[in-house]
Amino acid sequence: xxxxxxxxxxxxxxxxxxxxxxxxxxxxxxxxxxxxxxxxxxxxxxxxxxxxxxxxxxxxxxxxxxxxxxxxxxxxxxxxxxxxxxxxxxxxxxxxxxxxxxxxxxxxxxxxxxxxxxxxxxxxxxxxxxxxxxxxxxxxxxxxxxxxxxxxxxxxxxxxxxxxxxxxxxxxxxxxxxxxxxxxxxxxxxxxxxxxxxxxxxxxxxxxxxxxxxxxxxxxxxxxxxxxxxxxxxxxxxxxxxxxxxxxxxxxxxxxxxxxxxxxxxxxxxxxxxxxxxxxxxxxxxxxxxxxxxxxxxxxxxxxxxxxxxxxxxxxxxxxxxxxxxxxxxxxxxxxxxxxxxxxxxxxxxxxxxxxxxxxxxxxxxxxxxxx
Numbered sequence: 548x549x550x551x552x553x554x555x556x557x558x559x560x561x562x563x564x565x566x567x568x569x570x571x572x573x574x575x576x577x578x579x580x581x582x583x584x585x586x587x588x589x590x591x592x593x594x595x596x597x598x599x600x601x602x603x604x605x606x607x608x609x610x611x612x613x614x615x616x617x618x619x620x621x622x623x624x625x626x627x628x629x630x631x632x633x634x635x636x637x638x639x640x641x642x643x644x645x646x647x648x649x650x651x652x653x654x655x656x657x658x659x660x661x662x663x664x665x666x667x668x669x670x671x672x673x674x675x676x677x678x679x680x681x682x683x684x685x686x687x688x689x690x691x692x693x694x695x696x697x698x699x700x701x702x703x704x705x706x707x708x709x710x711x712x713x714x715x716x717x718x719x720x721x722x723x724x725x726x727x728x729x730x731x732x733x734x735x736x737x738x739x740x741x742x743x744x745x746x747x748x749x750x751x752x753x754x755x756x757x758x759x760x761x762x763x764x765x766x767x768x769x770x771x772x773x774x775x776x777x778x779x780x781x782x783x784x785x786x787x788x789x790x791x792x793x794x795x796x797x798x799x800x801x802x803x804x805x806x807x808x809x810x811x812x813x814x815x816x817x818x819x820x821x822x823x824x825x826x827x828x829x830x831x832x833x834x835x836x837x838x839x840x841x842x843x844x845x846x847x848x849x850x851x852x853x854x855x856x857x858x859x860x861x862x863x864x865x866x867x868x869x870x871x872x873x874x875x876x877x878x879x880x881x882x883x884x885x886x887x888x889x890x891x892x893x894x895x896x897x898x899x900x901x902x903x904x905x906x907x908x909x910x911x912x913x914x915x916x917x918x919x
Contacts, residue, residue: 557595557676559713559780560586561704564601565721566787573609574602574633580641585793586681587645592797595676597711599684599704600638606630627688638683648680653687659706660823660864669710676711705771709778709818716775717796718768719787724804725765727752744769744776744806769806776808777821817917820864820877828857828884829866830910837869840876843918846909847878849890849898859884865911878916881907 562582569575586596604623607630608616617623635651642649652672658664675682686703701718708716728736742749753766765784772782785792785803796802813821832840836851847867859865860883867876880887882902887910890901895908 556593556715557597557711557713558589558715558717559597559599559704559708559711560717560793561599561700561719562601562787563700563718563720564605566719567600567602568605573606573630574637576637579637582787582793583638583641583645585791587642587647588794589797590645590647590681594797597672597676597682597684597707597713598638599700599707600634601685601700603627603630603634603685603688606633624689631685631689634685635683642681648678650675650680650682652682652684653689654684654703654707655687655690656825658687659710659819660825662819665710665819672707672711699767701767701771702774705774705782706822708775708780709822712778713775713780716772716780716782717793718771718782718784719792720768720784721786721788722765722784723786724784724802725749725752725769739804740801741805741807743809744782745773745810749806772806774822776806776810777813778818779808779812781808782806813917820879820915820917821919823864823877825864826866826877827859827863827880828855829868830855830880830887831868831870832875834870836867837875840867840916840918844913846913847876847911847916848895848908849887849893849910850895852887852891852910855884855887855891857884861906867911867916874919876911876916876918878911878913880911882910 567575567579567582586598589596604616604626607626607628610629610633611626613626617626631651635649639649654668658668672682684703684707686700704716704718723738725739725742726736727739730736739749739752750766750769753764753769768784772784775782783796783803783805785796789795789802792802830847830852831854832851833853836847839845839851840847853870859880861881863880864877865880866874867878868874886902890898893901898908899905
């Protein structure tokens with residue numbers, strides 16, 4: 548993966564739909580013009596940019612004269628297909644004023660879970676940046692289903708940050724940042740200005756998954772920051788309603804919540820393993836295997852597995868968890884779930900006897916595993 552050249556920095560900027568759309572009227576052209584002006588200013592400061600933008604479904608609904616967001620997936624896909632035309636046209640038209648070329652890049656989870664397609668996407672984005680083109684990335688809602696959706700553009704932005712080796716991920720939202728408590732119900736809530744990505748205490752502040760404040764809200768942004776941190780990327784969660792927020796952030800102004808990465812940067816292959824949003828199944832480990840895998844220098848043997856959850860084939864990406872359900876590592880398995888169930892707790896020397904064959908002595912080799 549190419550790195551920024553000539554002293555350039557590399558940012559991924561995610562703009563949420565609330566910041567670029569107006570209720571029942573499609574895109575907010577004034578707001579988009581404002582974002583493009585800031586992006587152009589950052590480009591002049593030698594910052595390479597990738598924009599992750601929501602808004603295609605809202606724009607499609609406006610163009611189709613729909614006032615209620617549909618629930619059927621095929622109708623959402625149709626709205627996205629119509630809306631993408633207007634979204635990209637608007638960005639290109641605004642950025643033309645600054646002589647900036649754009650490119651539309653649509654991704655699905657399948658694109659990034661397949662190793663070959665992942666590398667192709669990375670190469671494409673790298674090439675566009677070398678050509679001084681500003682990629683506008685969105686989830687490919689026209690073909691996604693519930694099984695392959697990223698789930699939200701925060702996750703997508705984090706994965707894109709991994710793809711391009713970004714120095715900084717900026718998640719712009721209609722919220723000020725992360726607060727110690729829900730500011731809507733607690734007058735003593737305070738803004739968390741800095742923290743460490745992946746800190747469990749911060750996740751607890753965002754509320755449990757599925758709550759009004761967590762689902763699709765701050766918790767997804769914190770999880771995206773945790774994912775981005777695996778590539779050494781820092782994340783800033785800030786209000787997009789702050790005037791000139793991007794330019795002010797580049798000037799060093801403290802706005803929103805800044806989350807630093809304090810973990811060693813993973814190599815490209817291990818980033819790919821760590822950042823897949825879907826796994827084929829889960830292997831539950833005993834305490835000994837948990838300790839060995841936590842060191843990051845051990846393969847997973849059958850003797851350390853107490854239970855297998857889910858159905859998967861050889862070569863699937865599996866999660867390795869302790870007895871309390873905490874994910875320790877993930878990797879590519881040498882055996883399918885049915886065969887692993889037959890050799891739980893067994894030494895490697897009896898695998899062939901139990902299965903009638905042996906592929907590898909390890910269930911997951913450490914070279915195909917990443918510790919989380």
